[in-house]
Amino acid sequence: MTRTDGYLLDNRQAEAKQRFDTFADLFDPTTFRHMERLGIGYGWRCWEVGAGGTSVVSWLAKKVGPTGRVVATDIDTSWVSAAGRPPVEVRVHDVGTDEPPGEGFDLVHARLVLVHVPDRERALQSMIKSLRPGGRLLVEDADPALQPLCCLDEYGPEQQLANRLRQGMRSLLAERGADLGYGRKLPRLLRDSGLRGVEADAYFPVASPACAALESATIRQIREQLVTAGIATDEDIDRHLANVACGSMDLATAPMISAWGRKA
Template sequence: MGAVPPVPTTGASPIPGKPVNWDDLPMTRTDGYLLDNRQNEAGQRFDAFATVFDPTTFRHFESFGIGSGWRCWEVGAGGTSVVSWLAKKVGPTGRVLATDIDTSWVASVARSPVEVRVHDVGAEEPPGEGFDLVHARLVLVHVPDRERALRSMIRALRPGGRLLVEDADPALQPLLCPDEYGPEQQLANRLRKGFRSLLAERGADLAYGRKLPRLLREAGLSGVEADAYFPVASPACAALETATVEQIRDRLVGAGLATHEEIDQHLTNVASGSMDLATAPMISAWGRKK
């Protein structure tokens, strides 16, 4: 995704023998994207995201009338599923530009009509203009200069072009297990709270998704609409949770937010298939450039 490379965390350590007070943990900004594309678990997370969220994303694309010859910019491409789907839709006369800070995963689809380019949407000028569609999913919430990134995406559209921004809102629904009925669910929700703490330290706006309709209207787009998708008890949610926790394990432990034993127990609980896991709601907002 379009964020800066990770650096070591500076999270607080607990006082020996004293329980961690999650709400007292420092929220001082630590630069760096928590979920680095170069880690092994990134591919598993991309696969899970595709299973959970691609149907919603593609439904919106279809509603725009996407077809042959369209010029599309996929921002913070990460994995390959969205880029590959767009390439089939626009055909040989279209163009799909896939950009990211780290293009190691999406590079495998770099063939006509797909162009892959390293680009930081929050720090660089748009990589082109005249696009019929610009899309970013689960990207801007992590970008330090979200305002600049959004302006850049809109500037790249042709008049009448469509912007679709999809971002999570963990503050709207913060729980991994909305039905917290036992110790397994309590542990899951405690680790999810630790994950949110690490995201906030790095400048993620955990309430960004709900702001998208207003931000698109204020940016001058017309016909702005939005909806939200909130999966519960999907096998892909379990796969996503396992990959995410493994990816941030050392940071959770290093910040005093969990022990390796607690994380191992949580992953065992997830693997049992008996937990109803959810994601934060993904809010999709779209509009047309005048």
């Protein structure tokens, strides 16, 4: 991740660990499928940008083996530090302002990172700069504007409350500089940056236990901001969390768009 003023979903909060776990449940299969397609293998040098948790870093370490290298960076490495043993190197790093942590990478990956970075263009160019010729870039980011609802099937007051809170969260993210339509721009941005063979797809979870766990962790994490902004009352939030815990609602997440290409 990168430093922002008043970042809404701070890694230092206790709920961050649950969010990272649900990201792994929801998105790791898609991420790993793309990395396999890009040819990840023994001896590869990889940079995991905004690592957050350990699931992707640990998977990469197994794939590259003892002859490879995985550099895992974030501005807060509290949760990823447990993976910091060879071939993994964990570094405190701000992708939006710092120089790349090396060059000649075979694969650079960022998931759910750039949408929150104020200087997204600089971050993207830094990632491309760090690639070797022929190296692969895989960027995966959400597009909340493409699908703004928490409950696609809004048939009752529980779903209406869930969607109101999701709308409030989107407003808070936008106020803090998040680009809620960033995911859809990725193919164009990668092509305009000179990458070859650019492709993209999207994964859109509609309902799963992991979606419910992510919703609960996220709402708990931003509860104070929702109340302070007048978006919801404590009673609203308690009611929503109870509704989520009941397991009777189908909760969706924003589509995650994956885009990839190789450096000429």
